[in-house]
Amino acid sequence: MTLVSGTFEQQKTGLASGEFTVTNGDFQFFPSVQQGLDIKVIGGLHKGCIKLVVPPNSPIKTANDLKGKRIGVDEIGGTPMAITTLVLANAGIDHQRC
Known part of the structure; x- marks a missing residue:
């Protein structure tokens, strides 16, 4: 496992491209999902x-x-x-x- 620091945009792009397997996130991802970002949101x-x-x-x-x-x-x-x-x-x- 490697931890990588990045901005929200880098996390979003990394998830979408497969560069990141997982990232932590919050409500900021919801508008991107509504606009078609193909990611799975898991957690609680x-x-x-x-x-x-x-x-x-x-x-x-x-x-x-x-x-x-x-x-x-x-x-x-x-x-x-x-x-x-x-x-x-x-x-x-x-x-x-x-």
Whole structure:
């Protein structure tokens, strides 16, 4: 086994071409699969590695309290943004209009 570091694009291309047998991934692969990338996604989901964090004594207690607020993420389109978007959607909030 050889571990190779690469960007998301390199991982995606490596999987599609057969250069990589396996890679770790997250929600970023889903749009590529929807657009026809021929890969198999295996594995499971777990909870706890990504959290929405607010300052101590914040009035924000639930996802509904995020409506109209600004939310920082480390990367537009990255996993934390995808998770936050799902949390907002589950609370009935359109992340593009909140």
